[in-house]
Amino acid sequence: MAAVDQIPVTVLTGFLGSGKTTVLNHLLRQPELNGVVAIINEFGEVALDHLLVESSEDRLALLDNGCICCSVREDLIETLADLASRRAAGTIPPFHRVLVETTGLADPVPVLHTLMTAPDVLSRYRIDGVVATVDAVNGARTLAAHSEAVRQIAVADRLLVTKTDVAADDELSRLDVRLAAINPVAARHHVRNGIVDPAKVLDAGLFDPAAHSADVVRWFDLAAQAANAPHHHVEHHCDDEDCGHHSHHAHNTDVSSYSLIIDEPIQREAFARWLDYVAALKGEDLLRFKAIVHVAEQPDAPVVVHGVQHVFHPPITLQGWPSADRRSRLVFIVRGIPRQIIENTLCKFAAVSRAAIRRSAA
Amino acid sequence: MNRTFADTVFRNGRIYTSNRAQPWAACAAVKAGRFIAVGEERDVASLVGERTATVDLRGRMAMPGIVDIHNHIMMGGQADLYELRFSNADSVPRIAETLHKAASAAKPGAWIVGGQFGNNLLNEMNTAESCALLDAACLGHPVVLRDDTYHNRWASSAALRLAGVQADTPDPTDGEIGRDLKTGTLTGIMIEAASGLVERALAASGHYTPEMDRAAVARSIGVLNTYGVTAFIDAASMQPILAALKGLDDRGELTAWAVCAMPVVEPGFMFGKAGEELFALREDYRGAHVKPDYVKVFLDGVPGAKTAAFHEPYVADPVRGCCFRGATMLTVPDLIRWLGRCEKLGLAAKIHCAGDAAVTQALDAIDVVRSFNGSTHLVHQIAHASYIAPDDIKRFAELGVAADLSPIIWYPTVFLEAHKAAMGEERAQRFWPNKDLKEAGALMAGGSDWPVIPIPDPWQGIEGMVTRQNPTGDFPGKSLWAEQALDLATVIDIYTIDAARAAGLGQSIGSIEVGKSADLIVLDQMIFDIPQDQLADTRVEMTFFEGRKVYERGA
Secondary structure, three states, rough: OOOOEEEEEEEEEOOOOOHHHHHHHHHHOOOOHOEEEEEEEOOOOOOOOOOOEEOOOEEEEEEEOOOOOEEEEEHHHHHHHHHHHHHOOOOOOOOOEEEEEOOOOOOOHEEEHHHHHHHHHHHOEEEEEEEEEEEOHHHHHHHHOHHHHHHHHHHHOEEEEEOOOOOOOHHHHHHHHHHHHHHHOOOEEEEEEOEEEEHHHHOOOOOOOOHHHHHHHHHHHHHHHHOOOOOOOOOOOOOOOHHHHHHOOOOHHHHHEEEEEEOOEEEEEHHHHHHHHHHHHHHEEEEEEEEEEOOOOOOOOOOOEEOOOOOEOOEEEEEOOOOOOOOOOEEEEEEOOOHHHHHHHHHOOOOHHHHHEEOOOO | OOOOOEEEEEOEEEHHHHHHOOOOOOOEEOOOOOOEEOOOOHHHHHOOOOOOOOEOOOOOOEEOOEEEEEOOHHHHHHHHHHOOOOOOOHHHHHHHHHHHHHHHHOOOOOEEEEEEEHHHHOOOOOOOOHHHHHHHOOOOOOOEEEOOOOOOOOOOHHHHHHOOOOOOOOOOEEEEEEEOOOOOOEEEEEEEEEEOHHHHEEEEEEOHHHHHHHHHHHHHHHOOOOOOEEEEOOOOOOHHHHHHHHHHOHHHOOOOOOEEEEEOOOOOOOOOOOOOHHHOHHHHHOOOOEEEEEEEEEEEEEOOOOOOOOOOOOOOOOOOOOOOOOOOOOOOOHHHHHHHHHHOOOEEEEEOOOOHHHHHHHHHHHHHHHHOOOOOOOEEEEOOOOOOOOOHHOOOOHHHOEEEEEEOOOOOOHHHHHHHHHOOHHHHHOOOOHHHHHHOOOOOEEEOOOOOOOOHHHHHHHHHHHHHHHHOOOOOOOOOOOOHHHOOOHHHHHHOOHHHOOOOOOOOOOOOOOOOOOOOOEEEHHHHHOOOHHHHOEEEEEEEEEEEEEEEOOO
8 A cells, every 4th residue: 555655754743942943943954854844833943945834733633532642633634635735736846755843742642643544644644753852951850740751752763862062971871761761762862952964863764665674674673672671661760859750740650661572473363453452451551562573474574563552553564574584573662561461462362372472682 | 435326226136247257146236327336235235325226126137238230220210100001911902902091091292101011022013913003092192112121112103203213214223113024114113222213202302300300210219128229230320310319319318329330322222421421420420329430331132132142043033034143232342442441430331241142242352351451440240141151151250240130030031931932942041040150250249120120129039049930920830940049148149248249339338247338128037947939028127228217118
């Protein structure tokens, strides 16, 4: 189903004051950003000669699955559909990429749900990746106080740590530890003065069916290692009074991640059923799920699955395996879902044998 | 010295407590609606002050108030106060006769609501001849008659007109509009969801007011109190029912614990808000004795109408062909989503499963939920746990699911006859494997499903669970699967402490223990000393709810 001309969409998120606008301003001036449409929620001081800019106004619509935490952005659906038809009609110049900037306070999840499920959007666009900015000076405090900020980090594919030029070294390393704890699978880049290489932001390519399988698999390997590294569970301890520890919501500190390798082919239907159960019962706490699956029915074409809370992107079939390693790899970023439950239910409902489950990437 | 005196002391009784640690006592003391002492004379003597009332039990048996795990609390009273009653053994001509009398006396244009006809009459009534007979008796009144399963209706032509049902009206999802097999004309029979078309027209007519609703519920609870029932689960609580219960509780007029099961979707026989919309109102209706802590899920219909979901096919018939098994109304993933959502909200589920395939599906869904969510304090129930595949028996205990035993038909009845016609005698007889469930460790709870059975008399159920024979004398000499009989002490548990646990109130009611609600009933006979076939003759002499006498026989 993957149309060749699906337009990649990069989602840029980050908390208020995290330097998101500075990064955006810098990016939009780079030649690599020619032909990019930016959809922004908050108008910054952006010079936009060579760019199209659309605004979007945060209208939420509940998805029909009985859960309030699942919603889509109607405004975004309209904006993206409108852009595509204007592009087809030739009333705007052709563009080859969309950059969606979320508001600082926004939960990025509805934006992702929109990109993952809205039929009009899915037919013309694909998610390229989620980039989150986090401020080296105030990041730890923000994460302690705001669950939205934790969620922004958890769903990201890439993290840009900003204001590293003004942060103390120990501050920065503490933040790095915390970020790795929430999301060990996102690539982390330190940024000074908003100067970031566009290549570090664009073309994450994880939802791209077009032959990036080597990259995808490499990503999963790294992710598996990172997720299984020790101390990835978030145990936030602080020595100083004003680190915000006392204002934590319990659920902020309960984010953890892990990965599984499954060393046997997986039955498509059983796995789909298991995914359905996970979404129904644990969706709210499944901040991000990614998997590359060796499907028994099509051993030569691995399937990539992305999930954000209750919502799963339609599975993406890759054209082939890049190496002899054809094991399925599953990565979870969760809030309080024990690994044991995932393993037990995979065995019970996804027809996976316990002996085939490996915890370590090694 | 500061002394605490009891408000009431029960003395000189043979009090069966439903408490395994202390099964019998002679005395019990009550203060502020709770038991503060249970034991012998010496245990209560020091609690008797000047203002303490003494109830001398004169050697009579007392026991905890009975819990009815499944009834429809508004309907019974509504039926008593406002509806035309006839027996489910009445023939079609007999019903027509009753109807004609009522129609002659009714105000012009007024609705006549009545019941319940035997569901074994459905085929006979689903003909142009029966329709003509009944319609003639209605004298032009809109009439709706309910069957004894409450899932199906007969409606007069005037009622069909008001409901907008015409010859070419399509069958609703999960329902069927009855048509004569030969002529194709409407017969007035409305199966399952089709009943809603007529019931909605009745509700829209303003036939019932909130005052009538409160009066109906109060009447129902008054009836329950006469049988010794002091707690119940209303098995399909729509807003008018919740409002009536809360209204009574706020007025201090509620004389039983009311647990409410709010439907996840609008049931086929009641109309208004359901699901999330209704759950959102939950706290508005919570009262000191009103607990809106359950939801109701309908997974299938009833065997007699071939709407229950079975693993094996029904007996072949011209309409459904050879291999019809019935179907469930929700898929496993849908049920899982509901259960997951309910557990998040702290709501337990009562799941209607009349056929064995529905039971399997409910257990499968609960298995999935338990596998992901781990253990829970919530007790989900499978309602009408009666046709159960042998492999599923042990799963009740394994998954912590309670068996809601209702309606009271675990002995030969007209229901059984309808089931035999639907699925053949041998399978129909494998009905209510109570003993198997008990031996497998299932939590079991007795209920009436009133008004599906016309009288919510638990004593008939208690006798029938022990004898497996019909206590009214119908079907003499016949038993239903006699091997599934239970002993009396087990059955009393099933109607008291175990039902309280299944209703989520095991800590506060269901046994005579210090700290629990002083819900106590006094009986006219010592039930452990009499022949089993006299259990149903037991009369309740007095019923106490929170230490307050709410019923006295002959008073």
